[in-house]
Amino acid sequence: MRYDSLLDAVGGTPLVGLPRLSPGPDTRLWAKLEDRNPTGSVKDRAAFWMIAAAEKDGLLSPGTTILEPTSGNTGISLAMIARVRGYRLVCVMPENTSAERTQLLEMYGASIIYSPAAGGSNEAVRVAKRLAAENPDWVMLYQYGNEANARAHYETTGPELLADLPEITHFVAGLGTTGTLMGTGRYLREHVPGVQIVAAEPRYGELVYGLRNMDEGFVPELYDASVLTSRFSVSAADALRRTRQLVQEEGIFAGISAGCVLHAGLALAAKAKAAGRPADIALLIADGGWKYLSTGAYGGSLAEAEARLEGELWA
Amino acid sequence: MAIEVRIPAILRGLTGGEKSVEGSGETLDALIADLDSRHVGLRDRLVDDAGLRRFVNVYLNDEDVRFLGGLAAPVSDGDTVTVLPAVAGGMS
Numbered sequence: 001m002r003y004d005s006l007l008d009a010v011g012g013t014p015l016v017g018l019p020r021l022s023p024g025p026d027t028r029l030w031a032k033l034e035d036r037n038p039t040g041s042v043k044d045r046a047a048f049w050m051i052a053a054a055e056k057d058g059l060l061s062p063g064t065t066i067l068e069p070t071s072g073n074t075g076i077s078l079a080m081i082a083r084v085r086g087y088r089l090v091c092v093m094p095e096n097t098s099a100e101r102t103q104l105l106e107m108y109g110a111s112i113i114y115s116p117a118a119g120g121s122n123e124a125v126r127v128a129k130r131l132a133a134e135n136p137d138w139v140m141l142y143q144y145g146n147e148a149n150a151r152a153h154y155e156t157t158g159p160e161l162l163a164d165l166p167e168i169t170h171f172v173a174g175l176g177t178t179g180t181l182m183g184t185g186r187y188l189r190e191h192v193p194g195v196q197i198v199a200a201e202p203r204y205g206e207l208v209y210g211l212r213n214m215d216e217g218f219v220p221e222l223y224d225a226s227v228l229t230s231r232f233s234v235s236a237a238d239a240l241r242r243t244r245q246l247v248q249e250e251g252i253f254a255g256i257s258a259g260c261v262l263h264a265g266l267a268l269a270a271k272a273k274a275a276g277r278p279a280d281i282a283l284l285i286a287d288g289g290w291k292y293l294s295t296g297a298y299g300g301s302l303a304e305a306e307a308r309l310e311g312e313l314w315a
Numbered sequence: 316m317a318i319e320v321r322i323p324a325i326l327r328g329l330t331g332g333e334k335s336v337e338g339s340g341e342t343l344d345a346l347i348a349d350l351d352s353r354h355v356g357l358r359d360r361l362v363d364d365a366g367l368r369r370f371v372n373v374y375l376n377d378e379d380v381r382f383l384g385g386l387a388a389p390v391s392d393g394d395t396v397t398v399l400p401a402v403a404g405g406m407s
Contacts, residue, residue, distance in 0.1 A: 214368065
């Protein structure tokens with residue numbers, strides 16, 4: 001397939017069957033491989049659409065500094081696009097993210113400001129909002145509240161899934177900014193009666209929930225619970241086990257969030273099979289495993305891998 | 316048998332430092348009321364007039380109770396309930 005430039009190659013990712021993990025011919029699991037995007041994650045879609053919207057609104061010109069709180073993937077996507085389009089990028093990232101993310105961001109020329117590990121992404125959001133107030137000429141795209149993030153999925157991910165899998169019964173993705181689930185979910189609900197839109201979110205170690213009080217909690221502005229039909233919390237142990245199962249049984253080397261999504265997907269598949277209902281369950285595989293090798297997620301015993309992830313933002 | 320309730324670090328001041336406590340009830344609401352009788356003040360930290368507080372997430376056997384009926388969600392012996400503060404998600 002031929003494209004005029006790398007940015008024209010965002011989206012259009014393959015949907016592949018998971019015949020070994022699927023419970024049977026009437027209960028099938030499918031994986032949408034978002035690692036096949038230009039920088040290797042689903043975030044290329046949101047980053048491209050957010051920058052395109054800001055350009056259209058006249059917010060960006062050559063040399064403009066873009067600011068973004070990110071745990072990695074969005075930053076890497078923005079860094080690539082900023083490099084190609086001639087913008088500067090400042091990322092605010094929690095210090096407890098994998099080493100590969102820092103290396104990739106620096107390679108693309110982004111500057112990184114670290115936020116404290118305790119509090120996870122909440123702290124990154126807080127620091128970024130402060131920096132935005134201090135630097136009024138910087139442009140914060142703010143993926144947690146930017147409508148173009150969800151719209152990217154309404155315009156691309158949703159239609160791609162429906163075209164490839166018209167019989168879709170369930171869509172499962174990680175929660176994160178909620179952009180993927182909100183955009184894809186709205187599109188599918190408009191076109192597929194009864195479709196289930198399911199969130200799988202990682203359950204982290206205590207450090208990540210290290211808030212001083214409940215009022216410091218955070219719900220992304222994009223989140224609309226009415227788009228979802230259910231929401232699962234997945235432990236590190238289950239996510240790791242499923243991530244390895246994806247490699248061992250289907251040959252798919254994915255990031256750890258894919259293990260979360262697979263865990264929820266298998267639960268839905270088992271439920272559908274027990275009820276005698278046919279199911280075609282699409283799982284969004286957000287990225288490949290490369291950026292997580294240094295976390296030790298793929299080697300040694302599961303217990304060792306789980307211990308290494310304690311306190312990390314692993315998905 | 317009883318229902319195990321996992322408490323986040325931020326609320327353990329109310330459970331004498333315990334990471335998990337046990338309670339009983341037919342619904343989540345009744346379970347929280349039962350816990351509040353021994354861990355006074357817990358209910359107020361989880362629930363307000365509108366239901367579960369905005370930054371409180373409660374999972375029944377790993378599923379968000381807001382999609383299972385909220386405070387009216389039925390619970391039974393052997394279930395595990397996990398309370399967590401809402402935080403910005405990963406993969407972002």
